[in-house]
Amino acid sequence: MIDKFGRKIDYLRISVTENCNLKCIYCIDENTIVNSSNDKLLSDDEICKIARECAHLGIRKIRITGGEPLVRKNIENLVGKLNSIDGIEEMYITTNGVLLHDKLETFKSNGLSGVNISLDSLDRDRFKKLTRFDKLRDVLSSIDKALELGLKVKINTVIVDDINKDEIIDFVNLSKYKNLQIRFIELMPIGEGKKHKGTSNEEILNIIKENFENIQVENRNERSGPASYIKIDNFKGKVGFISPMSSCFCEDCNRIRLTSQGFLKKCLHYNYGVDLKKHLRNNISDGDLNKLIYDNIYDKPEKHLFMESCDNKENKCMNQIGG
Ligand code: SAM
Numbered sequence: 001m002i003d004k005f006g007r008k009i010d011y012l013r014i015s016v017t018e019n020c021n022l023k024c025i026y027c028i029d030e031n032t033i034v035n036s037s038n039d040k041l042l043s044d045d046e047i048c049k050i051a052r053e054c055a056h057l058g059i060r061k062i063r064i065t066g067g068e069p070l071v072r073k074n075i076e077n078l079v080g081k082l083n084s085i086d087g088i089e090e091m092y093i094t095t096n097g098v099l100l101h102d103k104l105e106t107f108k109s110n111g112l113s114g115v116n117i118s119l120d121s122l123d124r125d126r127f128k129k130l131t132r133f134d135k136l137r138d139v140l141s142s143i144d145k146a147l148e149l150g151l152k153v154k155i156n157t158v159i160v161d162d163i164n165k166d167e168i169i170d171f172v173n174l175s176k177y178k179n180l181q182i183r184f185i186e187l188m189p190i191g192e193g194k195k196h197k198g199t200s201n202e203e204i205l206n207i208i209k210e211n212f213e214n215i216q217v218e219n220r221n222e223r224s225g226p227a228s229y230i231k232i233d234n235f236k237g238k239v240g241f242i243s244p245m246s247s248c249f250c251e252d253c254n255r256i257r258l259t260s261q262g263f264l265k266k267c268l269h270y271n272y273g274v275d276l277k278k279h280l281r282n283n284i285s286d287g288d289l290n291k292l293i294y295d296n297i298y299d300k301p302e303k304h305l306f307m308e309s310c311d312n313k314e315n316k317c318m319n320q321i322g323g
Helices: 044-056 075-083 101-109 124-131 136-148 161-177 191-195 201-211 276-281 286-298
Strands: 011-015 061-065 090-095 114-118 152-157 181-185 215-217 228-232 238-242 255-258 263-265 273-275
Touching: 011 044, 044 075, 044 255, 044 276, 044 286, 061 075, 075 090, 075 101, 101 136, 114 136, 124 136, 124 161, 136 152, 152 161, 161 181, 161 201, 161 228, 161 238, 201 238, 263 276, 273 276, 273 286, 276 286
Parallel strands: 011 061, 011 255, 061 090, 090 114, 114 152, 152 181, 181 238
Antiparallel strands: 215 228, 228 238, 255 263, 263 273
């Protein structure tokens, strides 16, 4: 469907839990205990009901995220159920990859098209420091298995000035022999992110240009999403940049977000939207649910204002919003 600024909204991001099996230092405070009891979370049936109405309204692509989506029970089944909804053409998952390896085959047969795997260090000790868990090996084996199975693989990397800036070239080199995308995502002032200084994508691109020759900038197209891409000669994969801080891509925004607690968010940056769980549990009719979702999508804000102070700013961390 088209929102009031003329944008085509066809992408739904569904968070399925706030829990995570890692605690990245720029995301969640070490002492945070996430304890979302099951009845606070949307059930699989409730998620599918909302997704069905969203599909009626023109949603074609779904991404499952969290927290860490793979800690949710029977997540493979949920992917299958969502994938079988009429109108849904593409299903993806965003994960830290720790629990992914053994679930990949089922995910693939249940219709998953690809995985985005978050990874901020290729060094075991640093990975442990950054995520507070010694799990790098599990993540790397998940990446290789996903590629073996022919799934689309994107690696999402956040570069923080005093933590992993010296690994930019190592990350780019991952795309030399592997057919995957490395995407640098700028750190946003959300959750613990407020306490760190992210490296801008402009600076990252300059570092890449100093180290590689024959770089082509790819033209953006409808399928690029918020990323812009470069390709380095003879590299199998490519490198992308998602720059919410340095270049706002809100005019092309095509997404809405459903939190694990059933709140439909119009934009990452603001706290407003609608509590669909409350309405579902009060037995809202399908028609009224459809209308509520329509009204909220239609009314998406024009743009985020990370750099300015404003009312209704989102105060939740990424694991609560669905990163
Ligand atoms: N657990 C899954 C994962 O690791 O991909 C999904 C949720 S996680 C919150 C999603 C993404 O949000 C990760 O790539 C993480 O790096 C990113 N993230 C968390 N806090 C962020 C922040 N303040 N700014 C930018 N990205 C952030």
